[in-house]
Amino acid sequence: MSYFSDKLAFITGGSSGIGLATANLLATRGCSLVLFARGQKMLDEACKTIKKNMEKTLSSVNAVSMDVTDNAEVQQKIKFAVEKFGIPDILINSAGVGTGDYFENISYEQFDKVMKINVYGTRNAISAVLPFMKQKGRGHIVNISSVAGLIGMFSYSLYSTTKYALVGFSECLRSELKRFNITVTLVCPPEVKTPFIEEEAKTLPPEARVVKNLAGLLTPEQASKAIVRGIRRKKFLVVPGIMAKSLLFWHRISNGLLTRMPADLIIKFTSRRLSKIN
Numbered sequence: 327m328s329y330f331s332d333k334l335a336f337i338t339g340g341s342s343g344i345g346l347a348t349a350n351l352l353a354t355r356g357c358s359l360v361l362f363a364r365g366q367k368m369l370d371e372a373c374k375t376i377k378k379n380m381e382k383t384l385s386s387v388n389a390v391s392m393d394v395t396d397n398a399e400v401q402q403k404i405k406f407a408v409e410k411f412g413i414p415d416i417l418i419n420s421a422g423v424g425t426g427d428y429f430e431n432i433s434y435e436q437f438d439k440v441m442k443i444n445v446y447g448t449r450n451a452i453s454a455v456l457p458f459m460k461q462k463g464r465g466h467i468v469n470i471s472s473v474a475g476l477i478g479m480f481s482y483s484l485y486s487t488t489k490y491a492l493v494g495f496s497e498c499l500r501s502e503l504k505r506f507n508i509t510v511t512l513v514c515p516p517e518v519k520t521p522f523i524e525e526e527a528k529t530l531p532p533e534a535r536v537v538k539n540l541a542g543l544l545t546p547e548q549a550s551k552a553i554v555r556g557i558r559r560k561k562f563l564v565v566p567g568i569m570a571k572s573l574l575f576w577h578r579i580s581n582g583l584l585t586r587m588p589a590d591l592i593i594k595f596t597s598r599r600l601s602k603i604n
């Protein structure tokens with residue numbers, strides 16, 4: 327019997343990318359799932375794919391359409407899901423959007439929108455699930471931040487702000503919720519090959535593209551393996567991928583010097599090359 331058999335996980339952003347890959351992997355381990363995202367069509371497709379992986383288990387997968395930025399809707403939909411499917415053992419906050427651009431190009435409205443999805447969205451889902459987990463006497467909350475939540479990077483003035491916020495938020499919650507037998511896991515993946523990076527590429531400056539390569543690229547399946555292992559081991563910090571782990575190691579032991587210096591050089595040479603081309 328697997329650690330995840332007979333467990334129920336709620337996953338925001340479960341219809342795509344990292345959330346979907348994690349849902350798929352949990353399904354093969356016997357975990358029941360409720361997926362949350364805005365688009366019903368993608369939720370239905372995700373459920374269909376996951377059901378195929380559940381053939382040999384007694385678990386189930388369901389989906390609820392929900393916008394994590396709308397707090398009233400989140401409270402109501404999570405309550406509905408709890409009444410219909412049960413109190414979750416695990417909440418994975420994977421709903422999020424990416425954006426990379428020069429700070430001067432980012433409007434107030436865009437800043438506000440991304441903060442509301444990445445930060446408030448996570449806050450809303452946790453505040454809706456928490457009373458139920460406390461009632462159950464245990465739970466596990468998993469927040470998907472990013473390497474960009476641990477190391478600031480060219481063109482990520484908005485994205486990193488949201489992901490750094492999740493790091494502080496998760497550290498505080500870990501400390502507060504331990505006494506209720508609720509574990510918090512913070513996941514900081516490097517770049518992962520999902521629709522997210524296609525969207526981000528539309529505005530990502532070329533200098534940032536070169537710097538991002540320093541942390542490596544993972545498949546959603548690789549990221550999900552690290553996430554599921556981290557949940558199983560009740561780890562606080564999960565950094566998927568060898569390159570991301572070593573980047574973080576050098577960043578920490580040099581107080582940022584060994585990551586800022588090469589990044590600054592790369593940006594300088596890339597900018598010079600670009601100005602010669604243009």
Ligand SMILES: NC(=O)c1ccc[n+]([C@@H]2O[C@H](COP(=O)([O-])OP(=O)(O)OC[C@H]3O[C@@H](n4cnc5c(N)ncnc54)[C@H](OP(=O)(O)O)[C@@H]3O)[C@@H](O)[C@H]2O)c1
Nearest residue numbers: 339341342343344363364365393394421422517518520522
């Ligand atoms: N891919 C990467 O390189 C990377 C690296 C580090 C961290 N991350 C983080 O990992 C998480 C998942 O990213 P991903 O790469 O898997 O992206 P993705 O494939 O684009 O999936 C994003 C998911 O979030 C949902 N979502 C977006 N806005 C939402 C909202 N307002 N309400 C409810 N659901 C919403 C999407 O569904 P709907 O649009 O239908 O709502 C979708 O299911 C994000 O938090 C991202 O910041 C990604």
